[in-house]
């Protein structure tokens with residue numbers, strides 16, 4: 202290998218970086234895309250190539266990659282008070298302000314917030330809260346956690362156990378006591394002749410049967426994303442949350458909305474639970490909460506869980522849990538600014554304004570003979586590739602169709618993510634009409650090219 206090749210950014214990335222969630226055959230063939238900076242919704246690589254990032258980084262960079270207000274908010278906080286914890290009865294003033302703001306914008310009349318550094322940690326924290334609560338309330342066997350197949354809740358040992366993806370078997374997960382119910386994807390999971398209402402009812406019955414089989418007093422909580430994100434952008438079937446909410450309520454099982462993707466505007470409402478008209482008992486937030494400018498996650502407890510947990514920890518004088526950087530003041534300053542941009546400075550308005558055009562773009566691509574379904578909510582969408590539209594038969598796995606599509610997009614200066622046989626779109630909230638057109642035209646081109654090869 203010539204020297205310049207051996208010293209390339211791609212080779213240097215390979216030499217010392219252990220990749221996560223990265224298709225290694227693609228890397229071997231194409232090299233890592235090493236990025237230097239961004240401009241609005243675009244990112245730029247070490248060779249000066251520009252890509253429209255139709256995935257907002259990883260769902261989170263909703264204000265784009267060079268927002269001056271967010272950088273200024275971080276800088277001002279770094280200058281004033283660059284770091285502190287939230288242990289031992291001490292806490293930064295900025296953390297106090299963010300909690301007030303979080304409860305103000307949350308779909309709860311009141312509640313309490315606990316901070317983490319990520320969505321995974323927030324889900325872990327919530328599970329520990331439910332376990333502690335169950336013991337304090339004299340129901341120590343209430344430990345099982347219910348989620349859905351294809352649900353994504355993170356990668357720590359507990360949140361990976363909640364995640365309903367086959368790859369976690371590689372780790373010998375899930376841990377015992379983590380149960381995965383049917384994914385509420387009517388197009389894929391509905392039976393021949395079954396109406397959407399019947400499908401929803403079947404899933405509610407499955408939940409009822411599961412609770413009967415396991416015993417309500419062995420179940421700590423039910424976690425669900427309003428729209429499944431990393432499972433392939435799967436909106437729930439009609440009436441799904443109303444149906445399962447009823448069953449859970451009857452058995453006193455809390456419903457936790459994992460709003461790590463949906464929260465803060467992605468669906469066109471501030472919360473995905475609002476988009477589907479249900480009120481959860483608690484919310485897990487992260488990703489867009491800081492517009493991706495600082496790692497941060499949060500558990501937002503609604504009034505009932507906040508009161509019960511307050512009482513539970515009162516007995517033992519403290520909640521023995523927390524991360525060194527929980528409630529980091531710089532993260533809190535960035536989150537305050539990000540929430541302000543979303544709620545007051547037009548980002549959520551722009552999601553709503555762009556949604557009809559986004560839906561129309563998806564609908565047009567759905568005409569393609571190898572696109573089985575397009576689906577989405579607000580500014581999150583997916584296209585599902587199929588070999589045969591009528592029978593919904595997927596392409597053979599070894600064709601790696603969605604990877605091919607994503608790579609064909611990369612070649613055209615568009616970043617979008619392959620997920621199973623689907624391709625995901627979740628552009629930044631700052632997108633313009635012209636950038637939306639660029640996104641769909643490049644994607645359409647890439648689809649034509651790939652389906653010519655494999656279709």
Ligand SMILES: *Cc1c(COP(=O)(O)O)cnc(C)c1O
Nearest residue numbers: 319320321353354355430461462
């Ligand atoms: C990304 C994600 C998580 C995990 O968040 P991390 O910050 O990657 O740990 C949890 N839940 C959902 C719904 C997510 O999309």
